[in-house]
Amino acid sequence: MNETFQRSEKKYLLSMEQYETILRLLEGYIQPDRYHHSDLRSIYCDTNQYELIRRSIEKPLYKEKLRIRSYGNLKENDLVYVEFKKKYDGIVYKRRTKAPYEQALTDIYSSDFLDRQVGEEIRYALQYYGHLSPKIYIGTSRSSFIGKEDEKLRITFDTDIRYRMKDLSLEKKLADKLLTDQIVMELKIPGAMPLWLSGILDEVHAYPRGFSKVGAAFLKEIKGE
Numbered sequence: 001m002n003e004t005f006q007r008s009e010k011k012y013l014l015s016m017e018q019y020e021t022i023l024r025l026l027e028g029y030i031q032p033d034r035y036h037h038s039d040l041r042s043i044y045c046d047t048n049q050y051e052l053i054r055r056s057i058e059k060p061l062y063k064e065k066l067r068i069r070s071y072g073n074l075k076e077n078d079l080v081y082v083e084f085k086k087k088y089d090g091i092v093y094k095r096r097t098k099a100p101y102e103q104a105l106t107d108i109y110s111s112d113f114l115d116r117q118v119g120e121e122i123r124y125a126l127q128y129y130g131h132l133s134p135k136i137y138i139g140t141s142r143s144s145f146i147g148k149e150d151e152k153l154r155i156t157f158d159t160d161i162r163y164r165m166k167d168l169s170l171e172k173k174l175a176d177k178l179l180t181d182q183i184v185m186e187l188k189i190p191g192a193m194p195l196w197l198s199g200i201l202d203e204v205h206a207y208p209r210g211f212s213k214v215g216a217a218f219l220k221e222i223k224g225e
Contacts, residue, residue, distance in 0.1 A: 008188070008191075009092045010090075010186070010189070012201075018206055019185070029196055030153075030155060037142070044066070044137075046066075046135040047129055051129065053215055057219065062087070062088045068082055068104045073171075081096050082099050084125055099111040099114065099119075100112060109126055137163060138214055150194075153187075153190070160178075161180055161184065162178055164177060179220070184211060
C-alpha cells in the first residue's frame with residue numbers, strides 16, 4: 001500500500017469558544033469526512049538524543065518525522081501505518097505504508113512493509129539517522145471534515161490531546177498526560193485558501209502558529225510540567 005501526500009498544512013490553537021463559533025460558521029461550506037470521528041494514536045520514533053524532535057522545535061525550513069499510527073484499538077496481528085513525513089517551507093510531503101503492529105513497534109528496521117518502495121525509503125531514513133526507536137506516544141480524538149465544493153480541502157479538529165514517554169504502545173494508558181486544553185485545528189489545503197475560509201478565520205481572530213504535538217510533549221516532559 002503506497003500513499004503519497006503533498007499539500008500545505010496550517011495549524012491553529014483554538015479556545016473552546018473559538019472552536020464552537022468556527023464550527024457554526026463552517027456549516028454551509030464543509031461536510032463530515034468519510035472517517036469523521038477517529039481515535040488517533042501515534043508513536044514518534046527518534047534517536048536517543050531526540051534529534052528529530054529538537055530540530056522540529058527550532059522551526060527550521062526543513063524537518064522530518066517518522067511515526068507509527070493507528071485509528072483505534074488494535075489486535076495482535078493488525079496492521080498499522082508507518083509514515084515518513086517531510087516538511088519544507090510550509091509544504092508537507094508524506095509517504096506511508098502499512099506493517100504488522102508488533103514488528104513496527106519492536107523492530108521497525110526489519111518490518112514487512114506492504115509497499116516495498118516506501119519501505120526502502122523508510123529504511124534509508126533509519127540508516128541515515130543511525131538508530132531510531134519509539135520515543136513518544138500522542139493520542140487524540142479527531143473530527144475530520146472536507147469541503148463541499150472541493151473535497152481536497154480538509155479541516156481537522158483535535159481534542160483531548162494526551163501523551164506519554166514510557167511504556168510505549170498504541171493503547172491508551174492511565175499514565176497518559178494531558179498536553180493542552182486547547183483545540184488544535186489543522187487546515188490541509190491543496191492550493192490557495194478560499195476567501196470564505198479566510199473571512200471566517202479573521203472573524204474569530206484565529207491565526208496560524210507553528211505547533212508540534214510531539215515537540216510540545218517533549219518540552220513539557222523536560223520541564224517537569
